Amino acid sequence: MNFNFTLFPVLETERLTLRKLNLENATAIFGLRTNKEINEFIDREKLNNLSESRAFINLISNLALNNKGILKQ
DSSP states (O other): OOOOSSSOOOOOOOEEEEEOOOOGGGGHHHHHOOTTTTTOOOOOOOOHHHHHHHHHHHHHHHHHHHTTTTTOO
């Protein structure tokens, strides 16, 4: 399958909007990635600071720009 995410789509329903991450989301991503309850069954390293959160967002953005994937770690 070939996907092109260089123009990342915005998908909306009445209750949900899926859109491209941006650096304004760094605080929210940090909160999700450091929440013990949310990450209880997810095997990944926790973020230590907002800088790591921004780096994660940049990683995801670069993967999408290069059509490598939406999420890959």
